[in-house]
Amino acid sequence: MDPNPKVSIIIPVYNAASALRRCLDSVLKQEFTDFELLLMDDGSSDESPAILDEYAGKDSRIRLVHKNNSGVSDTRNQALDLARGTYVQFLDADDWIAPEATKLMVRAMEQKKADLVVTDFYRVVGEHVSHKGDIEEDSLMDLQTFAGHMMENPADFYYGVIWNKLYSRQMIEENRIRMDPEVSWCEDFLFNMEYLLHCKGIFALQVPVYYYVKTEGSLVSQGLSITKTVEMKASVFRYYNDFFARVYDPEDYEARRIQIYGFLGAFARDAGAISFLPGTKRLGKERQNVDMNPQASDTLLTNAYYQRKLLDKYLEPVGQHYDLSNVDLRILLTIAAVNRKTSRRQLAAYAGVSSLLAAASLQKLLQQGYVETETHLRDRISEGVKQGDLNLRITDKAADLTEDLVSALADYRRAIMAGFTKEEERRYLDLSERAGKNARAALEH
Structure with a gap:
């Protein structure tokens, strides 16, 4: 095992036996091979531990941890503490990635000298697949430009999740960025907000390389009580407002205040779910909505x-x-x-x-x-x-x-x-x- 791999790929696993082999195979078949795979078994009670043991015995790049259940945020944090790669990539155990995924992300990160790479992805619902993406710029973006895109379409998974992104581990460690174990639903979003504040260059890779499977019981599909929903919305309102106040100088922030508050007002009135946050039941509006159902009529x-x-x-x-x-x-x-x-x-x-x-x-x-x-x-x-x-x-x-x-x-x-x-x-x-x-x-x- 390489003591200094280029990428640390982190997968938290909790009772994911039905989809786990597909996920692991997609990682081990990557065209890019210089990685370590951190498999974090979060106290699974199904066949997941046995499957993980089987794979760990076959590939020296796998580092397997069996641990008591502590939740996905703490599990990811423990993996970050163990990670040795130059870059960090996350997956959920229900999902999988294309063979070229890590290669393209690393290439973009290094060629563009980016602090963060964001990719398009596929949303998989049953037999239907749709391509999701939001940014069509081919050049390196500064934080203000990226935040402008985010402000235009904040209800998109594209910005909130961590699994369609490649991070600099040095930036994570220097700024001690971690998931908040006390937050059960929007930890991805808050992690990204904190990370972005330290970014000088962000690159949007307009290639879908991640297959996100929308399944009940997955890491990003849990129900919310009314009380927790209200608490979460209040918390995210503060985070979101604070984020833009820190991104833009006072004059720009004042000029954009109506746009920021317009989103937050609509956000607060939505009695359902906050669609761009992991842990809610719907994706909300997504700029590219491609129905691959062959029976659907094309316009x-x-x-x-x-x-x-x-x-x-x-x-x-x-x-x-x-x-x-x-x-x-x-x-x-x-x-x-x-x-x-x-x-x-x-x-x-x-x-x-x-x-x-x-x-x-x-x-x-x-x-x-x-x-x-x-x-x-x-x-x-x-x-x-x-x-x-x-x-x-x-x-x-x-x-x-x-x-x-x-x-x-x-x-x-x-x-x-x-x-x-x-x-x-x-x-x-x-x-x-x-x-x-x-x-x-x-x-x-």
Whole structure:
């Protein structure tokens, strides 16, 4: 066993025999192998201890602890006391992770020089799977930017749980961050709040690598009494308000106070459960809500979602090869598709990203020499270009990149037209073009 593993993976186990093998197998089959697996048996009374003993005897990376029942918070704290890794990753015993999960999280942490990596995840309910994620930024975020996203959609598991994140153990230890054993329902959320206050850089890995199984009796699906619900809401109200007061300077905090209190007011009126906290029965609103039920009828919005995600899937390998994000590639495709003369605002709108992201992406493409721009005053006067417009062209240096993009788009087109006849392909393209023209005409009126 490596005395200094790169990652400490922590799994608290309590009567999880039915799902435990699936969880453990997913960890031991990780493409990334430099880890220790801390299995913490919290006084299980089912077959879990025997299963844990079996696995511990087969893999030297496993460190197994059998202990009296003390609750999930104290169990995780004991595991943190034992951990030796550079990074810390948590799992629940009901769930599992994709083979590339730890590899991608560690790579993102080190390449982006992040203090925290947050990933998308899959929610599994019976035979149905939905992809959950909330942030679509490809660059490293400071705490204020991340907190802004969190403020927009605080009722999302994405922010509250610990199992879709990779932490720095040094940061945890230097600041003595631990779960509160006295809090039985929102310990993940409070742990994250405290950890975030020490973060300078947070990166959102837009790849779903964790399979969260919603099952009654799991670590994140316990009932709440009315009294405990009221107490918890009051406590979280204070934590949440204090968190934003510490994140933003006084002027920014005052400017955002209405938004913060607006959430807290709705939060306090909800007599049900606090959906973004572990320990409640519902997930609440989640920005990406993809129903994989084949009997569900697709709408224009879901079709657009599927096609955008599919395009991103084909663009991603190209981006990895050239060290470009999908946003960079969409900006490049937009430059190729529109007239040379366009404004930054139009570029962002056509690419479907914010103006800030479009500007940063364009700057990156310019610096790497894939794009050139001219904004001479003479050109503006003689050609009628509005002030602030850009005269953009893709350079010869981008020839190989462009060729790879053309191949990716061809693969994308083949995928969405799978099973089409030649006539159906022609009709589809014709109707799509007409629909686009109709949309443009409607917007211009």
